[in-house]
Amino acid sequence: MDIKPATSDAPAECLLSTFRLSKHYPGVQALDDIDFELLAGEVHVLFGENGAGKSTLISILAGAVQPSAGEIGIKGEPAHLSSVRDARAKGISAVFQEFSLVPTLTVAENLCLGEEPRYAAVPLLDKAALRGRAQRLLNELGFEIDCDSLVSHLSRAQQQMVEIAKSLRGNVSVLILDEPTASLTDQETQSLFELVKRLQDQGVGIIYISHRIQEIKQIANRITVLRDGQKIATVAAEDASEERLIELMTGRSIAKIYPQIASKPGQTVLEVHDLWSRNGVRNASIHVRRGEVVGIAGLVGSGKSELVRALYGLSKVTQGRVLFKGQDRTNATTAQMLADGFFYLPPDRKAEGLVLNFRSSEDMVLPILAGPLRGPAGWLRQGLSRQLARSSAQRVELTTRNLYRAVGLLSGGNQQKVMFAKGFTQSATLYVFDEPTVGVDMGTRSALYGLIQALCESGAAVVIVSSDLPEILHLTHRTYVMCRGELSGELHPPHITESRLLNLFFEPARLAA
């Protein structure tokens, strides 16, 4: 599905513009002289790394943050947005990543939250009016969501729809969406896009933040790239190739970000035969050899992460066999896999990667506490622990200062370095990186890729599980693609291309024998 601008001959009206907009925080120039313009019926994507200034810009436009300098114009008139409420009153509405819905209330109650209708005579809630108003709103938007169901019973996408509906109550001419598809499945994403298209046709201007290049190509009309608080360029979607966007975003060429990893496939260390698992993997067979980087690609929920988690003892294998270094390790425990040299880097570092109140040095050695660091009678070998933490920190280029700070206080990039360092306190045979660079800036990203390169070239087996297509395209020597819990294909160079990958994302074709 392609959504292109609502074509009309008359030039579209400019809904919202900024002139030399700047925001200065103590020590940081978060936004620097930004000129930005949003037309009616346009999807204008903001693109940039974390910390590039996207969030600051939309926060200002939504009235949540006041600019230090510069002007904002609404339909050509200079305007001042003193609060979110004020911005709403002027037709600008934002949907941020954190949902503002109350899960224990119904859809209708949520949609009227804060503006509940009351009877004229007595100050009691007019439930009929409330339902009616909510239903009208949903009908207008064409959402088929039951007004009376609890928000907690809805799917993630439906919740997103309700959130959007809530943001569209009243008169809205500008809608700001901050990574709305971050946790949606593919189908849900498609229905969101249809909604965006409908709003576009009604002349609503949409500011859309996303990191996903495929997605941007699909719905954007124009793309503004930000870097370090400055506007780098505004380009038409037709003219924006993926490489150009990445180069604009990072200021460096693709070749400098992704290293050329030499491949010398050796002994097979991991063999998975016809694996079915309780967390939803169906009949998957893969193998991984020393000295190669194997990708596992797929959409969120395709089973790519679930597969490696089942191998690591995090979910039960119901059928099939797992051989690791020639030994049967079907349903081995996590501790066993770790001791055998299977390193797994989980995708969500805050939720399951790091103990945030530990120092980095303590966090790094968690996986080897019960291993090399266990002395006689359960004594902790502190000298060794310190030494290993220091040397691992050196390898991932984590400064000494950060080594002894609480991990929770580090930046995302440094936290990810700590995650990687866990793999270097003990040399493993197989490294499985599940979304290795999620939420990490480009500089750190290329450093992490360098580490992956070094591992592979020193003879370790590496698996990269990733939703980030460029990562799969540029780093892997061989890539499995998963779709709905099954393997939908295996690609070898030169066939690891975007279009082939995307095809396999959506159709669970049988593996070509």
Add this chain to the structure above:
Amino acid sequence: MSAVLKPDYTHYSHLPRRLWQLLVRAFVRVGVLPFMLVIAIVVFSLASDQFLSVQNLTNLMRQAVYLILVSMGQMLALVTGGFDLSVGTVLAITSVVSASVMSSVIQASPDAAWIAIAAGCGAGVLAGTLIGVVNGLGVAVVGVSPFIVTLGMQSVGFGIALFLTGGVPVSGLPSVFSDYFGFGSVFGISVPILVTVVCVTGMTVLMNRTVIGRHLLAVGGNARAATLSGISTRKVLLIAYLLCATLASVSGLLLTARVGTGEANLGGTIALESIAACVIAGVSLRGGMGRVENVVLGALFIGLVQNGMNLTNVGSYLQMVVLGGLLIIAVVADQLRHRLLVPED
């Protein structure tokens, strides 16, 4: 740093602002305890000239050991992200069971005092620890919230202790038990204090120097990260509740020796007191943070406040008010400190 603790001082001179910043930094580093300790000592030494006397301070130490032991156990539960409301019941059960066993053994053979004591202590600790096993299984294996399991066990244990004794204190303990473990001393140091010193040392080593100590902190700090690091959270939780009950049980034995009878009403307020001691000592209610030394100080602080209030004739009803208030203040302070420590959580 968060904006919460940064009032606008621009219209003041620089000195108070610098002082304030220093205090805030000290607070983030060491928590609320040193501040409260200083305030309490100043207030009570002003209110009573006996407060700082050597005799009163040794007295205070001797009274505080029971709470110190229980608080260290409580810390283990708190550090893993739970808590143990049933410590009082462990005290009661230990007391009643050990006293009953001792008195029946001594009745059967009046000369075997030490055998009676050994059998009584063994049976008491076993009974107390059994509560810990149930707590641990409930939390770690079944996955019930610590609140419910330990609250339930609190009632179950108390009921059993009353049932066993019919509500009447168990008497007839060998006198040497009280003489030795209640009031005796070795090398001029009172035995309860000695036992406590051994336990404190053991716990300090456990938390700082052993693998299991690090596991306890990791499970409390982020259970899923611990699981992914190959740590068995079940085992760790089980150990936490087991050790917690064991320490409470030891405390129960010493207290029984002190009062000279087996009582089902021992430890009525100790759950509250021990949680307060821990939280004041900077043990995070979210788990993952806690130091033995500080908990000992926290328990001493509670003892000190109670002692000071006794000296200044504050009635026991008002003491309850103060204790509850202290707990709440400590939790609020913990909240604030967490916000300063992990911004934008």
